[in-house]
Amino acid sequence: MNLGIDEYTDLDSPFHRWDPRYKIIGLITLVFAFSFIRDLRMLLAVAVATIAIYGISRLPAGFIVKRFRYPSFFLLAIVLSLPFLSGEHVLMSLGPIALRQEGLLATILIATRFSCILIVGMILLGTTPLLTNIKAVRSLGIPDIMADMALLAFRYLQEIGRDLRNMQTSMRLRGFKERRFSPRGLKTLAWLSGSLLIYSYERSESIYKAMVLRGYGQAPPRKDEFQPNKKDALILVAIILVAAGFIIGDLMLGHSTSTLLQ
Amino acid sequence: MHIPDGILPLSVTGSGYAATVLTTWYSIRKIRQKEDPRQDIPKASLLTAAFFVASWIHIPVPPTSVHLVLNGLLGALLGYYAFPAILIGLFFQAIMFGHGGLTTLGVNAMIMGFPALIAHQIFRLRKWRNGESQRKTGAFGFLSGVVATGISVAMFVIILLTNLPAEINIVSERTAIYALAIAHIPIIFIEGTITALVTVFIRKVRPGILDGV
Numbered sequence: 001m002n003l004g005i006d007e008y009t010d011l012d013s014p015f016h017r018w019d020p021r022y023k024i025i026g027l028i029t030l031v032f033a034f035s036f037i038r039d040l041r042m043l044l045a046v047a048v049a050t051i052a053i054y055g056i057s058r059l060p061a062g063f064i065v066k067r068f069r070y071p072s073f074f075l076l077a078i079v080l081s082l083p084f085l086s087g088e089h090v091l092m093s094l095g096p097i098a099l100r101q102e103g104l105l106a107t108i109l110i111a112t113r114f115s116c117i118l119i120v121g122m123i124l125l126g127t128t129p130l131l132t133n134i135k136a137v138r139s140l141g142i143p144d145i146m147a148d149m150a151l152l153a154f155r156y157l158q159e160i161g162r163d164l165r166n167m168q169t170s171m172r173l174r175g176f177k178e179r180r181f182s183p184r185g186l187k188t189l190a191w192l193s194g195s196l197l198i199y200s201y202e203r204s205e206s207i208y209k210a211m212v213l214r215g216y217g218q219a220p221p222r223k224d225e226f227q228p229n230k231k232d233a234l235i236l237v238a239i240i241l242v243a244a245g246f247i248i249g250d251l252m253l254g255h256s257t258s259t260l261l262q
Numbered sequence: 263m264h265i266p267d268g269i270l271p272l273s274v275t276g277s278g279y280a281a282t283v284l285t286t287w288y289s290i291r292k293i294r295q296k297e298d299p300r301q302d303i304p305k306a307s308l309l310t311a312a313f314f315v316a317s318w319i320h321i322p323v324p325p326t327s328v329h330l331v332l333n334g335l336l337g338a339l340l341g342y343y344a345f346p347a348i349l350i351g352l353f354f355q356a357i358m359f360g361h362g363g364l365t366t367l368g369v370n371a372m373i374m375g376f377p378a379l380i381a382h383q384i385f386r387l388r389k390w391r392n393g394e395s396q397r398k399t400g401a402f403g404f405l406s407g408v409v410a411t412g413i414s415v416a417m418f419v420i421i422l423l424t425n426l427p428a429e430i431n432i433v434s435e436r437t438a439i440y441a442l443a444i445a446h447i448p449i450i451f452i453e454g455t456i457t458a459l460v461t462v463f464i465r466k467v468r469p470g471i472l473d474g475v
Contacts, residue, residue: 005357005358028364031267031364031365032272032275032276032365034268034365035267035268035270035271035272035275035365036271036272038271067360068360069360074264074266075266078269082426085438086426106426109268110268110269110426111268112268113267113268113269114266114267114268114269114363115268116268117267117268117363117364117365118267118360118363121267121356121357121363121364124364125357130357143286143290145290145293145294145299145303145346146286146290146346146349146350148303148307149303149306149307149310149343149346149347149350150307150350150353151307152303152304152307152308152311153307153308153310153311153314153347153350153351153354154311154354156307156308156311157311157314157315157354160308160311160312160314160315161315161318163315164315164316164318164319178320178322179322179327180322181321181322181323185322186321186452186455186456186459187459189319189321189456190455190456190459190460190463191459191460191463192319193316193319193330193332193335193456193460194459194460194463194464194467196312196315196316197309197312197313197316197339197460197464197471198464198467198468198471199312200308200309200311200312201305201308201309201312201468201471202468203308204304204305204307204308204309205304205305207304207308208301208303208304208305211304216300
């Protein structure tokens with residue numbers, strides 16, 4: 001299983017050099033500001049800003065295109081239904097099917113916000129290794145239990161994924177047909193899930209013993225590995241100002257999209 | 263059943279995060295009441311990873327196939343670790359596959375995680391009166407899976423349809439709710455059946471896991 005998320009973390013850009021903790025605070029603030037936007041003019045500004053910061057991050061276009069594959073199905077369902085189901089002002093009609101203005105505007109709003117949030121999220125995650133990001137959120141105060149669980153789960157995801165693939169190959173070699181529904185097939189798939197869980201549970205017992213032998217829970221608290229400088233703080237302030245600007249701009253423009261929708 | 267970014271307004275995504283922080287705090291408080299909470303972390307973590315991987319198993323439901331949610335099973339086996347486990351799993355799904363999103367992580371965690379905690383309480387009832395038996399394990403396993411997935415589906419449909427940034431007329435909204443609910447009925451029963459079969463299988467092979475992490 002190729003997770004692919006850490007593929008471009010060794011590039012060099014202002015986002016790659018930015019302190020991970022400040023980057024998390026700044027870019028999460030920005031994506032929440034994006035989810036506040038309802039005015040179409042501000043939406044255009046958000047899209048331009050997103051493209052600009054993606055350019056600055058120097059991540060290749062192919063990296064983000066791959067990320068659009070799965071969520072685009074859900075988005076496609078909304079794009080194909082909302083313009084025809086929602087609203088009163090008919091723009092065009094073809095027999096019983098009518099394209100409605102309110103639904104069309106809502107679709108543009110959803111699709112643009114979704115794309116911009118996804119792209120900024122990928123800048124956050126694609127410019128710092130995931131393990132560093134997990135350490136950074138621990139440093140920001142998430143409970144140790146959560147951070148330890150996330151680190152360990154991530155560490156073993158690939159191995160357990162490989163176990164599943166091996167088990168599925170063995171089942172197919174023994175004649176199991178995955179594409180046919182039957183009560184017996186359901187039972188076999190339940191046993192496959194159960195075996196995976198039991199195997200992981202048994203593996204965790206030896207992992208815990210190994211962790212204790214290496215001093216898990218006994219080590220003195222580590223010194224903070226993140227050392228932000230003035231430049232990091234300045235970038236954070238700039239990003240927060242941009243986020244605030246979007247929200248203030250949207251409020252000043254009076255949510256024109258929502259006005260149109262009412 | 264993952265709501266992507268861009269659909270929900272800030273008030274809903276913010277409330278989702280607030281509810282998730284509260285539920286995580288409550289779960290961790292319960293976990294810390296154990297004698298040695300660290301001892302269970304590797305088990306909970308590897309089971310989290312295993313659940314994440316098991317959700318890739320596709321069940322054929324002609325003419326298509328569905329993947330497992332497993333939040334009922336997660337609640338039954340992981341207890342109070344289920345909520346942090348789901349939060350971590352959803353975070354990984356959002357960043358690796360684009361299922362869900364960063365702003366909707368809190369809402370999605372509540373949709374999947376809150377029913378898992380209910381499933382945990384339901385599954386504990388199997389020990390009520392005359393102790394545990396294979397039949398009771400299967401029955402309460404089924405109930406955990408059905409209730410958890412059922413609540414998740416209800417929360418997903420209601421949150422999604424009431425927060426679209428456009429008014430859908432009442433007839434279309436009602437049709438959409440019915441269509442989504444009917445489409446999910448087979449999934450709810452498959453989840454219940456899988457949860458029952460897995461819990462019975464684990465009881466036979468490694469009963470210690472059912473005592474909870």
